[in-house]
Amino acid sequence: MSRKLFLRIFGGGTICAAFGGALIKAVGGGSQAHKTQTLLGARAMKRVGEIFYPPEYEGKEKHVPIIDAPSEVKPNEPFQVTVTVGKEVPHPNTVEHHIKWIQVFASIEGRNPVHIATFDLGPTFAEPKVTFTMRLQKSATLYAVEYCNIHGLWDYSVDIKVQG
Numbered sequence: 001m002s003r004k005l006f007l008r009i010f011g012g013g014t015i016c017a018a019f020g021g022a023l024i025k026a027v028g029g030g031s032q033a034h035k036t037q038t039l040l041g042a043r044a045m046k047r048v049g050e051i052f053y054p055p056e057y058e059g060k061e062k063h064v065p066i067i068d069a070p071s072e073v074k075p076n077e078p079f080q081v082t083v084t085v086g087k088e089v090p091h092p093n094t095v096e097h098h099i100k101w102i103q104v105f106a107s108i109e110g111r112n113p114v115h116i117a118t119f120d121l122g123p124t125f126a127e128p129k130v131t132f133t134m135r136l137q138k139s140a141t142l143y144a145v146e147y148c149n150i151h152g153l154w155d156y157s158v159d160i161k162v163q164g
C-alpha cells in the first residue's frame with residue numbers, strides 16, 4: 001500500500017500521525033527482512049480501537065457521532081442517514097477546536113467493513129451534521145467515526161435490519 005493510498009483510506013489528519021508511521025514503516029521502504037519483522041509482530045503492536053473514545057466517556061454529549069437512521073428498511077430501497085456530532089450540547093466550531101471529519105462504514109452480516117461515506121469539514125463554516133442517502137441489500141451495522149482536533153476519535157453504531 002502506498003503512503004498516498006493509506007492517507008486516502010484514513011482521511012488524512014492526525015490519525016495517520018498517530019499510528020500511520022508504524023504501518024508506513026512496515027509496508028513502505030526498507031529491506032524485506034525489516035518488513036517481515038515488523039509485520040509479524042516482533043514489536044509490540046497496539047490496535048487502532050484502543051485510541052477511540054467509547055460513547056460513555058466524558059464529553060459524550062459533545063463528541064459522540066449520533067446516527068439517525070431507520071431501524072428497518074426494504075431491500076435496495078434508498079433511505080436517509082444523518083450523523084450529528086454535538087446533538088445534546090453543541091461542539092465548538094472554531095479553527096482551534098472543531099470536528100475535522102466524519103466517516104461512515106457498514107458491516108454487513110458481521111463481515112469486513114465497507115466504506116459508505118466520508119465528510120471532510122471546514123471549521124467555522126461547516127456544521128458537524130451530515131445527511132446522505134444509501135441503500136442496503138442485507139442487514140448491517142452502521143458505524144460512524146468522527147475526529148475532533150482536540151479530543152480525538154469517537155464512534156457510535158446502530159443496527160439496520162433489511163426486511164425479508
Ligand SMILES: [Fe+2]
Pocket residue numbers: 063091097098148149150151
Ligand atoms: Fe472536541
